[in-house]
Amino acid sequence: MSLISTLARLEAVSTGRAQPAATVRHRHLSGRPLVFVPLITAGEAGAPLGALVGTDPDAPRLLAVPQPRDRDLRFAFLAELADVVLPYVDAHAEVVEAAERTETDPETGKRVKVEVDLCADAPQLIVPSRAGIDLVRLLGRSTRFRRTAEQDPEAPYPAPPRVPLLGRWLTHFGERARVPGSSLLLAMTDVLGRHWATGQSTLEDQHLGALLAWIDPPEGASGAEAALRAELERDERGQLTCPPAGPATDPAFDNKLLAPAIERYDRARTALASAEDGLQADDRFGVLTAAEREIRDLVLSRTRPTWDAVWRGLDLLRELPEGAHVEERWTRDRWSFTGHRDRVLAGEPPQPRRDDAVTAANKLATREREQARLEAQEALDDPLVMAGRRLSGEAFAGEVTDVVMAYSEGKRPSPRPLVTIRTDDRPHLGERTKVYRSLGGKPQSAEFVADEEDGAYVVLRVLDKMGRGKEPEPGSVPEKGDRVCFTLFEHEQRGGAKLPDPEETPWTHGGPPGEATLETADPVTEEDLL
Amino acid sequence: MTTVFDPSAAAGRATDAILHDTLHGTARGVVVDSPPGAGKSTLVVRAALELAEAGHPLMVVAQTNAQVDDLVLRLAEKNPELPVGRLHSSDADPYDKALDDLGNVRKSAKAADLAGLAVVISTAAKWGHVKVDEPWRHAIVDEAYQMRSDALLAVAGLFERALFVGDPGQLDPFSIVGSEQWAGLAYDPSASAVTTLLAHNPDLPQHRLPVSWRLPASAAPLVSDAFYPYTPFRSGTGPGDRGLSFAVPSDGSGPDRVIDEAAVSGWGLLELPARHTPRTDPEAVRAVATVVRRLLDRGGAATSERSPDPSPLTADRVAVGTAHRDQAAAVRAALSELGVTDVVVDTANRLQGREYDVTVVLHPLSGRPDATAFHLETGRLCVLASRHRHACIVVCRAGVSDLLDDYPSTEPVQLGTVVKFPDGWEANHAVLAHLAEHRVPWRP
Numbered sequence: 001m002s003l004i005s006t007l008a009r010l011e012a013v014s015t016g017r018a019q020p021a022a023t024v025r026h027r028h029l030s031g032r033p034l035v036f037v038p039l040i041t042a043g044e045a046g047a048p049l050g051a052l053v054g055t056d057p058d059a060p061r062l063l064a065v066p067q068p069r070d071r072d073l074r075f076a077f078l079a080e081l082a083d084v085v086l087p088y089v090d091a092h093a094e095v096v097e098a099a100e101r102t103e104t105d106p107e108t109g110k111r112v113k114v115e116v117d118l119c120a121d122a123p124q125l126i127v128p129s130r131a132g133i134d135l136v137r138l139l140g141r142s143t144r145f146r147r148t149a150e151q152d153p154e155a156p157y158p159a160p161p162r163v164p165l166l167g168r169w170l171t172h173f174g175e176r177a178r179v180p181g182s183s184l185l186l187a188m189t190d191v192l193g194r195h196w197a198t199g200q201s202t203l204e205d206q207h208l209g210a211l212l213a214w215i216d217p218p219e220g221a222s223g224a225e226a227a228l229r230a231e232l233e234r235d236e237r238g239q240l241t242c243p244p245a246g247p248a249t250d251p252a253f254d255n256k257l258l259a260p261a262i263e264r265y266d267r268a269r270t271a272l273a274s275a276e277d278g279l280q281a282d283d284r285f286g287v288l289t290a291a292e293r294e295i296r297d298l299v300l301s302r303t304r305p306t307w308d309a310v311w312r313g314l315d316l317l318r319e320l321p322e323g324a325h326v327e328e329r330w331t332r333d334r335w336s337f338t339g340h341r342d343r344v345l346a347g348e349p350p351q352p353r354r355d356d357a358v359t360a361a362n363k364l365a366t367r368e369r370e371q372a373r374l375e376a377q378e379a380l381d382d383p384l385v386m387a388g389r390r391l392s393g394e395a396f397a398g399e400v401t402d403v404v405m406a407y408s409e410g411k412r413p414s415p416r417p418l419v420t421i422r423t424d425d426r427p428h429l430g431e432r433t434k435v436y437r438s439l440g441g442k443p444q445s446a447e448f449v450a451d452e453e454d455g456a457y458v459v460l461r462v463l464d465k466m467g468r469g470k471e472p473e474p475g476s477v478p479e480k481g482d483r484v485c486f487t488l489f490e491h492e493q494r495g496g497a498k499l500p501d502p503e504e505t506p507w508t509h510g511g512p513p514g515e516a517t518l519e520t521a522d523p524v525t526e527e528d529l530l
Numbered sequence: 531m532t533t534v535f536d537p538s539a540a541a542g543r544a545t546d547a548i549l550h551d552t553l554h555g556t557a558r559g560v561v562v563d564s565p566p567g568a569g570k571s572t573l574v575v576r577a578a579l580e581l582a583e584a585g586h587p588l589m590v591v592a593q594t595n596a597q598v599d600d601l602v603l604r605l606a607e608k609n610p611e612l613p614v615g616r617l618h619s620s621d622a623d624p625y626d627k628a629l630d631d632l633g634n635v636r637k638s639a640k641a642a643d644l645a646g647l648a649v650v651i652s653t654a655a656k657w658g659h660v661k662v663d664e665p666w667r668h669a670i671v672d673e674a675y676q677m678r679s680d681a682l683l684a685v686a687g688l689f690e691r692a693l694f695v696g697d698p699g700q701l702d703p704f705s706i707v708g709s710e711q712w713a714g715l716a717y718d719p720s721a722s723a724v725t726t727l728l729a730h731n732p733d734l735p736q737h738r739l740p741v742s743w744r745l746p747a748s749a750a751p752l753v754s755d756a757f758y759p760y761t762p763f764r765s766g767t768g769p770g771d772r773g774l775s776f777a778v779p780s781d782g783s784g785p786d787r788v789i790d791e792a793a794v795s796g797w798g799l800l801e802l803p804a805r806h807t808p809r810t811d812p813e814a815v816r817a818v819a820t821v822v823r824r825l826l827d828r829g830g831a832a833t834s835e836r837s838p839d840p841s842p843l844t845a846d847r848v849a850v851g852t853a854h855r856d857q858a859a860a861v862r863a864a865l866s867e868l869g870v871t872d873v874v875v876d877t878a879n880r881l882q883g884r885e886y887d888v889t890v891v892l893h894p895l896s897g898r899p900d901a902t903a904f905h906l907e908t909g910r911l912c913v914l915a916s917r918h919r920h921a922c923i924v925v926c927r928a929g930v931s932d933l934l935d936d937y938p939s940t941e942p943v944q945l946g947t948v949v950k951f952p953d954g955w956e957a958n959h960a961v962l963a964h965l966a967e968h969r970v971p972w973r974p
Contacts, residue, residue, distance in 0.1 A: 003808075180707060357717035361680035364719040367707040393859060428859050432623075463622075497658025497684035506686035507558060509679070509717045510730040 004388035008197035016222030018196040018214040023384045025320035027191050028183040028330035030124035034088050035060075035310050037128055037303045038135055040247040041068035042254050046138045048077050049249070049258075050299030053084050057311040064299040066265045066292045071157060078143060079160035086162055088123055089169055093341045095120045122330070122337035125173050125185045126314070128208045128245035128306050133187050135247045137174030143167030144350040145521040157524065168350045172340045175351070179367055181329045181374035184337065188313045189245070195320065199224055207231060208309050209242035216316060243302045245309070257298055265291040323381035329374070353519060357509040358502045365496040376491045380438055386485065390425045396458065397485040398423030400478045406461070407470075415472040418449060419460045419484075426455055427488060435486040439465055439476065443491035460486070537741040537766040545573060548693075548737045552577055552668075553584060558691045559734045561674075561724060563698050565763040566753065566916035567744020567885060570695055574672050575604045577693055581668050582612055582648040590651040591685055592672040595619075597883065598651050599626035601672065605649065606632045615644030617652035617660070658684035665690050671723065672696070676882065678703040679726040680719035694724055699757040699916075700882050701909035714946025725948070741766045744885050744919055748796025756960035757912040759952055767835050774843070774888070774920045777829030784972025785821045789828065791968050792888070792921035799965040800972055804929035807897035810860040811927070813974050814896055818850055818925050819864035820974075821890050822873055832887050832920050847887040850875040851914040853894035853905060861892065878913040889918040893926035895958065901937035906954030911961060924965055931962050 001009075008019040037060075038051040050064035061084055065077045099118035102111050127133055144167030146159035173185040193205045198214035204227070205211050213226035221229075230242040239257070240250050249258070268288040275281035355363065379386045379395065389395040402420035407413035429435075433448040444465040451458050466472035478484050503512045551560045564570040574590070578601075581588045592598045595618070602616050603626075613634050618624035620639040629635050636644060641660045644650045652660075654677055669689035671677065675696035702722055709720035716729035728734065742750050743766040750765035774793040780786035784800055792798030800821065802814055830843030841847075850865075852858045855877055862875045874886070878894075891914045894905045904910075915922060934955055943949075952960070 178708070178711065354715060355712065357683060357719070360712050360715065360717065361683050361719040364680055364705060364707070364709055364712075368705060371707045392856065428855065497655065497681070499680075499684050500687050504687065506683065508686040508723075508727050508730065509683050 002388050002392055004391050005197055009199055012197055012214065012223065013199035016199070016224055017217065018198045018211075018223060020195065020384065021197045022195045022320070022378075022382050024323040024382050025317055026194060026323045026326060026378050026381065027181075027186060027317075028124070028322070028326050028333070029314065029317060030121070030183075033124040033126045033314070034085065035126045035307065035314075036085075036132070036136070037245070037306045037310065038132060038247045039249055039299060039303060040135060041065075042249065042251070044069065046135070046142050048074065048139070048247075050077075050296070050303065051081065052300070052303040052307045053081065055088065057308075060304075060307055062296060062300050062303075064292075064296040066295045067262060067269070075157075075160050075163065078139070078163045078166060082160075082162040082166035085125075085166055085169065092119055092121055092123045092337070096338075117338065119334050119338045119341065122184060122334045124183060126310060127185070127187055128310050129189045129206055130187045131206075131247055132245070133174060133177050133185060136170050136177075136185060140167045140169075140171030140174050141353075142522075144171050145353075145519050147521065164350065165344070168344060169340075171351050172336075176333065176336050178363075179336075180371040181377075182333050182336070182370075183326075183330055184333045188310050191317060192313050195317065198227070200227060204231075208245040208306060208313070212309055212312060212316075216312070243305055245306045246303070249302060253298075253302060258295075261291070261294050261298055265295060267291075323378065325377035325381050329377070332370075350519070356502050356513045357505050358499050361499055365499075369493045369496065372490075373493050376487070376489055376493075379487065379489075380491065386487075389487065389489075390427075390485075393426060393428040394489055395485060395487040396421075396423045396425035396427040397483065398425070398458070400480050400482045400484060401457065403477060403480055413470065415462075415466050415470065415477070417462050417466075417472065417477050419446070419462060419478050420452075421458045421460065421478075421484060421486075422456060423458055424456075427458070427486075429458065429488070433488060435460060435488055436491050437484055437486045438491060444476070446486065535764060537764060540764075541569065541739060541741040541766070544737060544739050545569075545576070548573065549577060549580055551735045551737070552693045553580060555735060557734050559727060559731060560693045561728065561734055561736045562693065562695045563736065563738040563761060564695060565699065565739065565742050565758055565761075566697060566912070567742045568739035568763065569741075569743055570672075570697065570739065571601070571604060571883075573739065574601065574670055574695055575608055578605060578649055578670055579609055579612070581670075586668045587646075587666055588649045589657070589666040589669045589689055590649060590672065591654050591657055591669060591677075592651065593654055593676050595625065595653055597672060598653055599629060602629055602632070602635055602651055605651075606635060610634060612649065613647045615647040615650035617641055617644055617650055617656055619653075619656055654681045654685055657688060660685075660688060662688055668692070670695065673883070674724050674727075675700065675722050676703055677723040678705070678719065679717060679721045679723055682723035682726065683717070683719070694727060696724060698724070698761075699753075699909060699912045701879060701907065701913060710942075710944065713944035718947075738763075740764065743767075745916060746772045746796055746918075746920060749916070749918065749922065752797075752961065752964050753912065753916050756952065756957045756964075757908060757916075771835045772920055773833040773840075775831050775833075775840070777831070778827065783824075784970055784974070785817065785824045786828070788821065788923055788970040788972070789824055791970055792923045793830075795968050796921050797965055797968040798921065798923040799969045800923060800925045801969050802896075802925070802927050803973055804927055805897060806899045807927065809854055810856055811897045812860075814892060814925055814927065815857070815860045815864050817972070817974055818861050818890055818892050819868050819870070821923055821925065822848060822850060822865060822870055823868045825888060825890075826870065826873075830888070834919065843887055845870065845872040846874075848873050849881065849884065849886040849889050849917060851881050851889055851891045851917065852877055853892070853910060857892055878910045881917055882913050884917055885919065886917055887920045889914070889922050891915070891922060891924045893924050893930065895930045895933060896926040898933065901933055901955075903941055903954070906958065908950070908952060908954045908957045911954070911957060915961060926965075928971075931959065934958055934962075 012019045032055050034055050036053045039049040041047040041049045047068040048065055049068050052060040054060040063077055063080050065073045096117035097120045100113050101116050103114050105112045143163050146164045147155040148161050149158035176182050177185040189206050189208050192211050196215045209230035210227035213230045214223035217223045217226040233241045235241055238252050268291045272284040272288050275284050379389050398421040401422045404418045406416050406418050408416045429448040434445055436443040436445050446460040446462045449459040449461050466476040505512050548562055605614055616637045638644055666689045669692040671692050671694045673696050674694040675698050705720040712718040717726050738761055740763050742763055745765050747765045747769040754762045780790050788798040788800040831840035832843055833840045850861050858875045858877055
């Protein structure tokens with residue numbers, strides 16, 4: 001944890017309120033995000049119990065699985081989820097704008113510009129907590145290899161149409177969420193935690209109710225009290241008044257309310273199956289429907305508080321102005337969305353279970369680049385973030401006190417002005433350390449020459465962005481009295497090494513992966529059957 | 531019959547076997563594990579010269595520009611006639627200016643300019659951008675355990691066969707983003723190049739260098755037991771071969787007493803009272819700086835097998851190692867307050883491969899309330915405890931063994947990954963247990 005975030009947390013403890021960790025919003029928020037609040041069944045990984053999902057805060061769609069171990073009901077849940085998610089995705093896939101992309105011409109091997117479609121906006125999925133992102137990934141993993149009856153008439157348990165497609169999209173959302181700075185799939189606790197520092201640990205920040213209590217405590221209560229209440233307060237039935245954001249549920253809820261309700265549902269179902277005549281069946285069907293309704297009500301009672309909390313979090317975040325580079329990062333999300341849309345349209349198979357060596361290395365390189373870019377952009381967009389970097393010696397700000405014109409040696413001398421800056425910061429500058437400042441959105445580099453009066457004055461030699469002439473272009477060199485801020489980190493990231501194509505994988509990495517085989521879903525085992 | 535261990539002969543046999551496999555073997559790769567100071571660079575230079583002299587064009591991959599420049603200088607020293615190419619980046623000042631004085635070294639940012647030279651050397655990052663029609667017959671990959679698997683993937687197409695040399699005990703390569711997704715895959719891009727290489731080619735010949743020429747007889751057994759329990763090594767020198775003495779007698783203070791302890795035994799632990807502190811613990815930082823100041827003030831002289839006369843312990847023969855960069859910056863500031871400016875102060879990452887007479891180490895776990903994976907990493911402690919030829923002085927808050935007991939390793943177990951032994955917990959305990967015998971308590 002950086003010094004400034006430690007300070008902010010201490011301040012939150014002493015004031016009883018979360019302290020801002022950012023002055024602008026560093027993540028894109030869609031005007032119409034799809035909020036997804038899922039619950040799973042204890043004891044069985046990836047067995048959904050229900051969810052609230054939708055784009056309208058006042059009209060969520062409730063999905064529930066009255067018997068989570070029943071595969072047919074699980075498929076029905078996924079089919080319903082697909083009915084909400086896929087139209088939302090498709091609506092974004094249809095509206096495109098023209099854009100340019102550099103591609104390698106397969107015939108000449110040259111890099112050429114091609115005109116392609118870029119989706120004008122991308123869908124945005126929001127889950128309450130990080131565990132929700134894992135569940136999205138897990139649902140994607142468990143459904144994208146399923147075969148529908150249309151794809152494979154022999155499939156013993158065919159998936160409803162569109163469920164495999166849902167799995168591919170959820171996988172894409174889950175995979176994109178691993179890219180630093182991406183906003184296609186966000187966990188509310190992560191985004192709030194990025195923008196506010198609370199007086200509790202980052203682990204405790206994973207509790208959406210407690211986190212919101214710190215950020216926006218009810219009238220008259222301190223954040224700490226409200227957070228404690230959110231974590232512990234139970235009603236007369238022993239149930240948490242602020243249920244966990246899921247997808248896991250509270251054991252007291254499981255034992256006292258859910259298990260008896262599921263048992264009633266099971267009994268009603270067995271009774272219906274053994275009904276001897278139509279009249280009896282009608283009665284028993286009524287009992288079954290009531291049992292199902294009871295479970296739906298239980299799911300709603302656990303998800304609705306979280307649903308409201310997510311929207312409250314969104315409202316709080318929307319009050320912050322968007323950071324200057326957020327749009328640029330969102331454009332990359334749009335490219336990612338467009339790319340996957342095109343792969344689906346082109347009939348490509350679902351994402352493989354495991355990346356091959358080259359894909360894995362490319363993904364890691366991309367994410368490292370995005371991480372470095374995100375850190376630099378957040379600092380440039382937000383003085384509070386920059387303050388943290390200044391405090392840790394990675395940047396410094398100050399006033400220009402002197403500018404002396406100097407020139408490089410060589411046949412064509414170029415301007416290399418020496419700029420003296422008075423600063424209270426203590427950057428970790430060494431001999432000829434490169435530093436950068438933002439000049440009209442582009443980084444201008446300089447190198448450290450000397451410090452004077454024990455670091456109170458820093459002398460830099462400006463190196464570039466001064467034009468081609470002998471005299472620097474107007475405005476390209478800081479002037480006496482200017483406030484400037486230089487960073488020791490680079491603002492833009494260079495591209496990494498070009499990796500071989502997967503079919504050229506070298507012997508050190510196991511050679512080419514061979515022909516792509518169509519992956520099938522996991523085989524059905526006895527445990528899968530009720 | 532007991533045979534006397536002859537370090538030169540043992541090292542010579544190992545080197546001969548390595549060179550034989552490299553020059554005449556049929557395997558596509560040869561892996562050499564080298565403990566700290568075991569003559570890895572000497573081996574790389576010798577293998578490069580022999581390959582070049584046998585007429586095999588050779589590419590050499592190192593990890594940093596400093597390592598590349600160092601190799602070029604060593605090659606030129608051994609064989610000034612050998613045409614060597616230094617492939618460098620197109621940044622300003624891409625290579626050491628000392629290379630400009632070498633007549634047979636051609637420098638370029640384009641690989642095509644260096645075609646046909648006997649040896650071409652560059653960093654893995656630069657090689658990753660090179661395209662060739664015809665791969666090199668031979669390559670040497672230096673510091674291969676510090677190279678990431680994805681970096682090897684980018685360059686492996688450039689050569690047909692390679693000698694991989696490195697130290698498995700030092701810091702593993704790291705990535706700044708999570709890579710759990712690929713844990714357990716043979717080609718996990720965040721693993722070390724050697725891990726991936728051996729996972730796919732388990733039959734490659736593997737050698738190791740058995741003798742550390744750097745570490746003194748007092749340090750080799752501890753470093754070997756704590757960090758290389760299954761591949762032990764010996765020191766090249768015996769117990770009486772090295773000595774450290776001081777002209778100025780001790781003033782009885784903690785720093786002086788720990789210096790004397792380290793001069794006699796090779797190890798010293800200056801223990802400050804237990805306390806939870808920020809990373810840049812002002813007392814510990816000042817203690818480190820005071821020890822360095824006294825080391826220089828007391829007129830130290832080091833005797834070793836290198837020369838019959840003692841050589842003075844000057845600032846360039848002393849280094850300070852820390853875990854974090856802000857700690858290094860704090861120590862540098864404290865040193866300059868005491869008037870010491872030319873002692874190297876750096877993090878474990880940057881001290882890898884370096885050698886000094888005496889090192890002063892700020893213990894990675896000193897004053898911490900928790901033991902994270904970063905601070906427990908075996909390689910970090912191994913690097914810090916194996917940079918010295920004579921003595922190593924560790925400055926630490928009391929209570930680290932309790933901290934270790936309170937925080938057993940809790941990293942999630944990933945299926946399919948090779949568990950690395952020893953773990954940081956075990957190695958830290960081994961080192962602390964040994965240091966406890968050389969403890970000097972001090973209240974600053």
